[in-house]
Amino acid sequence: xxxxxxxxxxxxxxxxxxxxxxxxxxxxxxxxxxxxxxxxxxxxxxxxxxxxxxxxxxxxxxxxxxxxxxxxxxxxxxxxxxxxxxxxx
Numbered sequence: 433x434x435x436x437x438x439x440x441x442x443x444x445x446x447x448x449x450x451x452x453x454x455x456x457x458x459x460x461x462x463x464x465x466x467x468x469x470x471x472x473x474x475x476x477x478x479x480x481x482x483x484x485x486x487x488x489x490x491x492x493x494x495x496x497x498x499x500x501x502x503x504x505x506x507x508x509x510x511x512x513x514x515x516x517x518x519x520x521x
Contacts, residue, residue, distance in 0.1 A: 436512050441500035444478035446488060448512050453489040456502045462487055469495035 437445035455462055466487065469475040474494045482499035489495055498505060 436516060438505070438509055438512055440478055440486075440488060440496065440498040440505055442478070442480045442482075444498070446490065446496055448509060450491045451488055451509065452491050454502050454505050454509065455487050455489065457484050457487045457497070465489075466495060466497070469493075 436448040438448040438451070439445055457463070457466065466475065474492075476494055476496045479497050479499040484497045485500060486498045486502035486505055487495055488498060488505065
């Protein structure tokens, strides 16, 4: 089975099928989720020192931080999923 990788910026990728949510990091609940993931060693920082602009929640309860806007990553995800559907038709 071939896994599709989603580019989350600056050379970092995640497995697209494992994504549960792509969210903005600004709200208080998202900040709590980030802190909880950090405390439990489930936080992956892929920002390379840049400002966090999105959080990607994985099915393994890992939280991935990205410096790319959530909207941009969501669009990439949709394009990736659409290309997957067109391959099966």
